[in-house]
Amino acid sequence: MTNKIYDAIIIGGSYSGLAAGMALGRALRNVLIIDSGKPCNVQTPHSHNFLTQDGETPRAIAVKAREQVAKYENVEFYSGLAVGGEKTEIGFTITTESGENFASRKLIFATGVRDIMPEIKGAADCWGISMIHCPYCHGYEVRNEKTGIHANAEVAFEFSKLINNWTKELTVFTNGQSTLLPEKASTMKAHGIDINEQEIEAFEHTGGYLNKVRFKDGSSVELKAMYVKLPFVQHSDLPEKLGCAFSEHGYIEVDKFQKTTVPGVYACGDNVTPMRSVANAVAAGTLAGAMLNRELIDDDF
Structure with a gap:
């Protein structure tokens, strides 16, 4: 174990973790960013709805961000996976997969989430490209196109209301019997939203870009995007x-300052909110870094 005690260890070196690292680096804090190099948007071709970076590739944003954070000499990077952690008298000890240990006074989890793909051929290949989660991130690029929603029950109703703003060529694919309430289904149909109950066999695509949804009975429909x-x-x-x-939805609980329920531990990014975007991750990371620095100041002053 290294004798050095960092002011903060940030676990996760994507957008939120890097933003927290920059805030702390500029606050003259000694910081270690541990990153395993597995961002959830690795397949996404372009990032949108982020001022000054609209249309840029996620990787380009991440590379530039890391280069800028690395200019702060008090911020260090470690490539690897953090697998263990414990509370100590000083703060925390983090253990990596290779057995190395690092100590810090405070922690930030910017660890993100891992999406669970449906067991449908082509789904994983299309995820983040034409099989998408957010109209604010990707809806403009597929506006007015033949679009689907893979959902059922209340989720299908609420999601269809939202996506109907971007396209009127909209179909909800329930992948089996619809569990929509009759009145909700009637409302959707009144707005021109179709409901397809056929069981899906595969998402046919070219390089992750949807062409068709193929059903188990051999039929298919053309489609450009699937939410x-x-x-x-x-x-x-x-x-x-x-x-x-x-x-209850599986996110780390944080307060308005990105503090978790464990003293000295902060969290930011996709692991704390369903509002998944690069812009939101950067904002949350910046806030977490600033608030952690304020806590250090209060501890020492």
Whole structure:
């Protein structure tokens, strides 16, 4: 174990973690960013709805961000996976997959989430490209196109209301019997939203871009995009191991300052909110870094 005690260890070096690192670096704090290099948007071709970066590739944004954060000499990087952590008298000790240990006074989890793909051929290949989660991130690019929603029940109704703003050529694919309430289904149909109950065999695509939805009976329909709300799990189990509380939907609970329920531990990014975008991740990371620095000041002054 290194003798150095960092002011903060940030686990996760994507947008939120890097933003937190920049805020702390500029506050003259000694910071270690541990990153395993597995961002959830690795397949996404372009990032949108982020001022000054609209249309840029996620990787280009991340590379530039890391280069800028690395200019702060008091911010260090470690490439690897954090697998263990415990509370100490000083703060925390984090253990990596390779067995190295690092100590810090405070922690930030910017660990993100891992989406669970449906067991449908082509789904994983299309995820983040034409199988999308957010109209604010991707809706403009597929506006007025033949669009689907892979959902059922109340989720299908609420999602169809939202997506109907971007296209009127909209079909909800329930992938089996619809569980929509009759009055909700009638409302959707009144707005021209079709409901397709056929069981899906595959998403036919070219390089991740949807061409057709093929059904188990051999029929198919042409489609340009499919919205879906995927189930997810936390990318790291360390927040749970350290005692962080979680919401009923599986997100790490944080207050308005990005503090978790464990003293000295902050969290930011996709692991705390369903509002998944680069812009939101950066904003949350910046806030977490600033608030952690304020806590250090209060501890020492």
